[in-house]
Amino acid sequence: MKKAPFITKQQAEEISKKYPTPFYLYDEKGIRENARAVQEAFSWNKGFKEYFAVKATPNPALIQILREYGCGCDCSSLTELMLSKAMGLPGSDIMFSSNDTPAEEYAYADKIGAIINLDDITHIEFVEEILGKLPETMSCRYNPGGVFKMSNGIMDNPGDAKYGFTTEQMFEGFRILKEKGVKHFGIHAFLASNTVTNEYYPQLAGELFELAVKLEKETGADIQFINLSGGVGIPYRPEQMPNDIRVIGEGVRKVYEEILTPAGMGDVAIYTEMGRFMMGPYGQVVTKAIHEKHTHKEYIGVDACAVNLMRPAMYGAYHHITVLGKEDEPCDHMYDVTGSLCENNDKFAIDRMLPKIDMGDYLVLHDAGAHGYAMGYNYNGKLKCAELLLRENGDVTMIRRAETPRDYFATLDVLPVYEKIDFDVTEQGIRQ
Numbered sequence: 511m512k513k514a515p516f517i518t519k520q521q522a523e524e525i526s527k528k529y530p531t532p533f534y535l536y537d538e539k540g541i542r543e544n545a546r547a548v549q550e551a552f553s554w555n556k557g558f559k560e561y562f563a564v565k566a567t568p569n570p571a572l573i574q575i576l577r578e579y580g581c582g583c584d585c586s587s588l589t590e591l592m593l594s595k596a597m598g599l600p601g602s603d604i605m606f607s608s609n610d611t612p613a614e615e616y617a618y619a620d621k622i623g624a625i626i627n628l629d630d631i632t633h634i635e636f637v638e639e640i641l642g643k644l645p646e647t648m649s650c651r652y653n654p655g656g657v658f659k660m661s662n663g664i665m666d667n668p669g670d671a672k673y674g675f676t677t678e679q680m681f682e683g684f685r686i687l688k689e690k691g692v693k694h695f696g697i698h699a700f701l702a703s704n705t706v707t708n709e710y711y712p713q714l715a716g717e718l719f720e721l722a723v724k725l726e727k728e729t730g731a732d733i734q735f736i737n738l739s740g741g742v743g744i745p746y747r748p749e750q751m752p753n754d755i756r757v758i759g760e761g762v763r764k765v766y767e768e769i770l771t772p773a774g775m776g777d778v779a780i781y782t783e784m785g786r787f788m789m790g791p792y793g794q795v796v797t798k799a800i801h802e803k804h805t806h807k808e809y810i811g812v813d814a815c816a817v818n819l820m821r822p823a824m825y826g827a828y829h830h831i832t833v834l835g836k837e838d839e840p841c842d843h844m845y846d847v848t849g850s851l852c853e854n855n856d857k858f859a860i861d862r863m864l865p866k867i868d869m870g871d872y873l874v875l876h877d878a879g880a881h882g883y884a885m886g887y888n889y890n891g892k893l894k895c896a897e898l899l900l901r902e903n904g905d906v907t908m909i910r911r912a913e914t915p916r917d918y919f920a921t922l923d924v925l926p927v928y929e930k931i932d933f934d935v936t937e938q939g940i941r942q
């Protein structure tokens with residue numbers, strides 16, 4: 511599938527007059543169309559809810575769009591809970607799927623009425639001690655171990671993953687929770703990441719539905735929801751086939767009707783916690799070519815770096831690149847596209863065939879809408895860029911400003927040197 515940027519070169523020039531590059535640009539139209547498709551794909555299930563994984567794209571302006579399609583928030587930290595609460599979400603719309611959880615985060619999750627999804631059997635007592643009494647509804651995260659295999663091979667390795675209860679612990683955990691007064695139960699599992707196949711959710715659902723039937727039978731627990739969590743992937747490479755959420759929804763329905771309905775569990779709600787699938791394709795980094803370097807290789811230096819988008823440096827992840835205004839030119843130049851960090855892995859592309867790039871060209875880094883901005887850090891003292899929203903009517907709204915040196919140095923205010931920092935440098939318009 512051809513990957514198209516949301517904007518033309520002319521639009522990029524226009525936007526960058528007001529908001530200098532690099533910046534994130536999100537596509538409201540794409541977010542809405544996809545969110546609607548997700549709701550439709552699971553509309554057969556009365557209780558369906560997508561709890562958007564806040565960590566993927568923690569911007570309230572974007573999450574607010576998803577709220578219009580019935581989405582809640584999946585959180586795994588104090589600040590994610592705080593953000594969800596500030597946005598006015600009722601507790602039932604907040605899932606707290608954390609691990610290695612600090613006591614104060616459980617306390618806050620309970621205070622705002624979030625649904626607590628336990629990562630480990632030892633957390634039962636931990637939570638009980640903090641809260642005094644367990645909530646009426648609780649969920650447990652399941653990890654069967656081994657490898658997660660599908661028809662096209664091994665997808666991931668749950669046996670190596672730190673998350674979740676073993677099968678035995680699920681049964682024991684449910685018994686203990688029931689004894690301690692928990693009335694309603696959920697099951698959660700996240701067994702493979704970025705799956706670009708329509709089979710992942712249906713296969714995961716099949717495993718969880720069978721477990722649910724056994725758990726209800728053996729422990730008498732009232733299972734109200736099954737949470738398929740995240741892991742639905744996106745085609746980062748143009749040659750990959752995108753997932754079809756309608757096919758996925760139908761696939762889950764089929765196993766639901768085969769396993770849960772005959773077991774008298776036809777009222778169980780399906781929850782999801784997708785992050786990447788909800789936002790990934792609808793965010794792009796727009797950056798400008800500022801240097802070319804001809805040494806042992808051909809380099810293009812851009813004004814973004816791994817601080818803005820870390821996935822290539824961290825995982826060697828592929829992000830497709832379009833040179834604006836040269837969409838139809840032949841890709842007959844091989845480049846490494848780099849950022850400015852003093853780290854040789856700060857490369858958005860290695861040996862990538864692209865059109866000839868001239869200084870000042872705008873490059874679009876595709877599929878950065880999830881685990882993109884959020885994963886950024888401040889290495890080399892580099893500052894994080896702004897996030898902009900391209901509205902359906904073509905307007906552009908800033909939904910997060912760029913960091914300034916004041917933000918970066920703020921926590922040094924415990925030292926006398928803080929008073930000597932020359933903040934005027936940037937406040938007079940000299941950019942980072």
Ligand SMILES: *Cc1c(COP(=O)(O)O)cnc(C)c1O
Nearest residue numbers: 563607740741742783784785786
């Ligand atoms: C990261 C995460 C998600 C979202 O994963 P995606 O791959 O972005 O869909 C959902 N649930 C939990 C508990 C997570 O840690």
